[in-house]
Amino acid sequence: MARHEVVVVGAGLAGQRAALAAVEAGRDVAIVSKLHPLRSHSGAAQGGINAAVGAEDSVETHIFDTVKGSDYLGDQDAIEFFCREAGPTVVEMEHFGTIFSRAPDGSLARRPFGGAHFPRTIYAADRTGLALLQALWERLGSERFTLYEEWDLTNVVVRDGRVQGIVAFDRQKGDFAEIAASAVVLATGPSGRIYAHTTNAHSCTGDGVAAAYAAGAALKDMEFVQFHPTALLESSILITEGARGEGGVLTNASGEKFMVRYAPHVKDLASRDVVSRAIVTEVQEGRGFTGPYGPYVHLELMALGRERIESRLQEICDFARRFAGIDPVTQPIPIYPAQHYMMGGIGTNARGETSVAGLFAAGEAACVSIHGANRLGGNSLLETLVFGKQAGLAAAAYAEGAPAPAMRATDLEEATAPLRRWSSRTDGEDPSALRAELQATMERYAGIYRNEADLMEGIRRVRALKARFERVRVVDRSSVYNLNLTDALETGHMIELAETIVVGAYARTESRGAHARTDFPARDDARWMQHTIARRTPEGPNLSYAPVGYTRWAPTERVY
Amino acid sequence: MADATVSVPLDVYRYQPAVDHEPRYQRYTLDLAPHTPVLTALLKVRAELDPTLALRYSCRSAICGSCAMQINAKSRLACETPVGPEVASHGRIVVEPMRNQGVVRDLVVDQTPFWRQYARIEPHLKLDPAQPMPADRPNPMTPEEVERFHDTPRCIACAACFSACPAVEADPAFPGPMALAKLYRFVVDPRDHGRQDRLVRIQTEGLWLCLRCHLCTDSCPKNVRPSERIRDLKEMAIRVQGPTERGSRHAVGFKENIRTGGTLHELKLVRQTFGLAGTAGQVGQGLRIWRKKPEIVKRPRPIEGREELESIYAALDEEDGAR
Numbered sequence: 001m002a003r004h005e006v007v008v009v010g011a012g013l014a015g016q017r018a019a020l021a022a023v024e025a026g027r028d029v030a031i032v033s034k035l036h037p038l039r040s041h042s043g044a045a046q047g048g049i050n051a052a053v054g055a056e057d058s059v060e061t062h063i064f065d066t067v068k069g070s071d072y073l074g075d076q077d078a079i080e081f082f083c084r085e086a087g088p089t090v091v092e093m094e095h096f097g098t099i100f101s102r103a104p105d106g107s108l109a110r111r112p113f114g115g116a117h118f119p120r121t122i123y124a125a126d127r128t129g130l131a132l133l134q135a136l137w138e139r140l141g142s143e144r145f146t147l148y149e150e151w152d153l154t155n156v157v158v159r160d161g162r163v164q165g166i167v168a169f170d171r172q173k174g175d176f177a178e179i180a181a182s183a184v185v186l187a188t189g190p191s192g193r194i195y196a197h198t199t200n201a202h203s204c205t206g207d208g209v210a211a212a213y214a215a216g217a218a219l220k221d222m223e224f225v226q227f228h229p230t231a232l233l234e235s236s237i238l239i240t241e242g243a244r245g246e247g248g249v250l251t252n253a254s255g256e257k258f259m260v261r262y263a264p265h266v267k268d269l270a271s272r273d274v275v276s277r278a279i280v281t282e283v284q285e286g287r288g289f290t291g292p293y294g295p296y297v298h299l300e301l302m303a304l305g306r307e308r309i310e311s312r313l314q315e316i317c318d319f320a321r322r323f324a325g326i327d328p329v330t331q332p333i334p335i336y337p338a339q340h341y342m343m344g345g346i347g348t349n350a351r352g353e354t355s356v357a358g359l360f361a362a363g364e365a366a367c368v369s370i371h372g373a374n375r376l377g378g379n380s381l382l383e384t385l386v387f388g389k390q391a392g393l394a395a396a397a398y399a400e401g402a403p404a405p406a407m408r409a410t411d412l413e414e415a416t417a418p419l420r421r422w423s424s425r426t427d428g429e430d431p432s433a434l435r436a437e438l439q440a441t442m443e444r445y446a447g448i449y450r451n452e453a454d455l456m457e458g459i460r461r462v463r464a465l466k467a468r469f470e471r472v473r474v475v476d477r478s479s480v481y482n483l484n485l486t487d488a489l490e491t492g493h494m495i496e497l498a499e500t501i502v503v504g505a506y507a508r509t510e511s512r513g514a515h516a517r518t519d520f521p522a523r524d525d526a527r528w529m530q531h532t533i534a535r536r537t538p539e540g541p542n543l544s545y546a547p548v549g550y551t552r553w554a555p556t557e558r559v560y
Numbered sequence: 561m562a563d564a565t566v567s568v569p570l571d572v573y574r575y576q577p578a579v580d581h582e583p584r585y586q587r588y589t590l591d592l593a594p595h596t597p598v599l600t601a602l603l604k605v606r607a608e609l610d611p612t613l614a615l616r617y618s619c620r621s622a623i624c625g626s627c628a629m630q631i632n633a634k635s636r637l638a639c640e641t642p643v644g645p646e647v648a649s650h651g652r653i654v655v656e657p658m659r660n661q662g663v664v665r666d667l668v669v670d671q672t673p674f675w676r677q678y679a680r681i682e683p684h685l686k687l688d689p690a691q692p693m694p695a696d697r698p699n700p701m702t703p704e705e706v707e708r709f710h711d712t713p714r715c716i717a718c719a720a721c722f723s724a725c726p727a728v729e730a731d732p733a734f735p736g737p738m739a740l741a742k743l744y745r746f747v748v749d750p751r752d753h754g755r756q757d758r759l760v761r762i763q764t765e766g767l768w769l770c771l772r773c774h775l776c777t778d779s780c781p782k783n784v785r786p787s788e789r790i791r792d793l794k795e796m797a798i799r800v801q802g803p804t805e806r807g808s809r810h811a812v813g814f815k816e817n818i819r820t821g822g823t824l825h826e827l828k829l830v831r832q833t834f835g836l837a838g839t840a841g842q843v844g845q846g847l848r849i850w851r852k853k854p855e856i857v858k859r860p861r862p863i864e865g866r867e868e869l870e871s872i873y874a875a876l877d878e879e880d881g882a883r
Contacts, residue, residue: 038717039626043619044623091696091698099713099745100698235620238621323621478612482614483606484611
């Protein structure tokens with residue numbers, strides 16, 4: 001049995017940063033990832049990373065913007081820590097070798113982003129995630145650690161109230177294996193594939209969040225799902241908020257720049273939840289376009305001119321040309337909101353500690369919470385690095401004092417017996433079909449606008465899928481790169497998480513940030529300024545509530 | 561954007577080395593809009609026709625580098641290759657794993673050799689302890705310095721270039737286009753203190769094995785243009801160390817050779833490349849060439865208008881000096 005002091009699951013920015021911190025603390029570290037680290041979804045982040053380094057800007061303003069953006073559900077103490085770490089984090093990544101875009105004076109270039117008072121988003125053209133991912137992997141690559149590449153997480157093993165290790169599936173070898181660990185950091189990123197239309201990669205199936213939930217860890221604020229306003233029609237490929245930061249505008253079917261009616265002060269650079277709802281409202285009130293791939297509005301970049309589009313928005317320019325046959329230099333880009341980010345996740349504090357001893361989480365898989373009910377653009381890349389490091393440090397410190405992990409020979413058998421049955425069935429449910437039904441269900445019943453009847457129906461349908469998943473069948477009998485088995489694992493994870501989203505959304509009878517209830521359109525601070533905590537029971541998620549970390553910023557009405 | 565569908569015959573390479581005697585091609589036929597990416601077609605095959613098909617994929621937006629494969633014999637990303645033009649020009653779409661990497665299953669290849677070459681060029685900033693990074697602030701770097709990276713920061717390590725490269729196939733000592741483009745990225749980085757060492761080392765570690773066929777640049781989905789950066793590395797290496805290697809002596813010899821007579825004096829180039837002792841070792845090869853091409857031993861007659869040539873060289877030297 002393999003054994004390490006710290007096992008990090010996920011090798012995007014949060015996982016790599018956690019691993020680097022634990023390695024530097026002298027621990028024996030392993031990284032387990034279903035993708036080669038350079039193929040992680042962090043690399044798809046486009047727009048930038050926030051740090052208040054400009055002369056006119058301040059950490060205080062960054063804190064306030066983030067608190068307001070969260071619609072007062074973010075923990076203010078954690079947000080203060082987060083924003084103070086921003087400057088040093090960006091400097092560190094520059095020292096690691098990140099190739100940022102630069103201003104003429106040689107300083108880091110900055111662009112305006114939604115919900116921010118000042119241009120605060122530091123970037124590398126429109127591939128900031130890729131630039132950071134390359135630099136961090138290059139930095140981490142000169143350290144000693146073990147990489148388990150293309151391994152799918154199946155279980156976190158918890159006994160005696162603490163983590164003992166993990167069980168995972170080695171794709172290339174085609175077998176399950178256990179890895180004993182004193183501390184486990186889950187940094188498995190997004191779960192956006194729960195929705196039919198998402199900017200997320202196919203690999204974003206919430207494996208770590210689901211494994212933590214199954215192991216008894218508390219999930220937090222799962223009902224808060226961010227829809228990015230500008231996803232390319234049909235493919236839902238992300239068009240960065242940086243496009244509007246550089247001066248792009250949204251227009252409806254009459255050519256009207258409609259955001260002025262929804263956010264008179266900052267217009268197209270309002271917070272993402274605000275802009276996404278505005279687009280849906282335009283369409284619902286008959287002012288959008290319709291086409292074979294559904295309704296849409298236009299994102300116009302033409303006024304920026306060819307030079308600026310092709311230098312600062314190089315990737316999305318390529319995307320629009322290749323994936324939509326649109327040249328943004330001369331034509332508007334057809335866009336519609338799509339699922340983009342999960343504010344919720346494994347509940348942690350600012351040290352990455354979860355409700356289970358020895359289990360840590362960071363990045364999109366975690367919920368600290370700094371994003372509250374709505375995340376600001378440019379804050380998630382920062383989150384991966386700030387809290388990835390914290391989780392790595394905390395895991396390293398925990399592992400140093402923890403007793404040796406007590407994995408048993410039977411742990412592997414117990415964890416994988418149900419999974420092995422999937423392959424021995426002669427009849428049963430197709431995981432791909434279940435996944436497609438789940439995605440359509442969540443899109444229809446737990447999307448941008450929600451109401452009681454829809455959410456009730458969503459719960460009913462997700463539970464029906466959960467029951468059918470009991471009979472899931474894997475038809476591929478090969479032991480090598482069996483993606484049919486991976487499909488089933490991921491689909492099971494997504495169904496569990498979907499249930500926490502619809503149940504949490506049904507219970508929360510208010511509108512806050514990305515959670516918009518048409519039957520409860522107002523924010524209700526007296527009753528709902530609190531985090532939703534979901535714990536797994538055989539009957540479904542058990543909900544409880546926890547107070548929001550509050551320091552200085554009294555909730556006020558959120559206007560952009 | 562609504563297209564009528566076309567019938568798309570996909571001939572997909574299927575192979576499990578531990579089980580199958582040899583690879584086979586399986587035909588799947590789908591009706592798809594012409595702009596549908598090949599990846600979407602393959603995922604439709606997996607979801608609706610055959611869940612046993614194995615391939616790597618993730619982002620579906622040309623940024624994770626997972627889905628490089630051979631599509632009608634060209635190494636490309638499946639996620640950004642539309643089916644319509646492929647069917648129009650080939651009548652079908654043959655989908656095969658990348659080359660120069662062993663097959664794990666179907667379209668999934670073993671990327672170990674690719675990553676080994678990447679690691680070989682020491683892909684991390686080399687620091688000089690005597691010149692630490694500025695405390696608490698970023699290094700300054702001008703937009704012009706950023707320009708010097710060209711498009712190398714766009715590399716997504718998809719290995720399409722590694723698959724397309726004949727030098728990789730011919731010689732495991734060749735690091736391959738991606739690794740060399742990555743090396744270039746560090747050589748031009750003003751923060752890196754390994755520039756001189758990197759250039760000297762790569763002269764003897766494969767730089768001159770590049771055949772200058774430009775298939776890497778042709779296959780790169782992100783316009784990294786590895787062959788141009790390899791050319792830059794060669795120029796920089798000669799400038800740093802002089803023509804110490806056979807490859808660099810050949811390049812410099814070629815240039816001087818043409819300057820003298822306006823046409824290639826092949827025997828002289830052999831001497832320039834291999835040196836006197838080395839030339840002796842080339843006698844057998846020389847004889848074989850001489851039998852087919854006896855004029856090789858004659859000194860070529862200087863071409864007309866050599867004066868013009870000299871002004872071209874002068875201009876080139878001036879440009880070189882300006883760098």
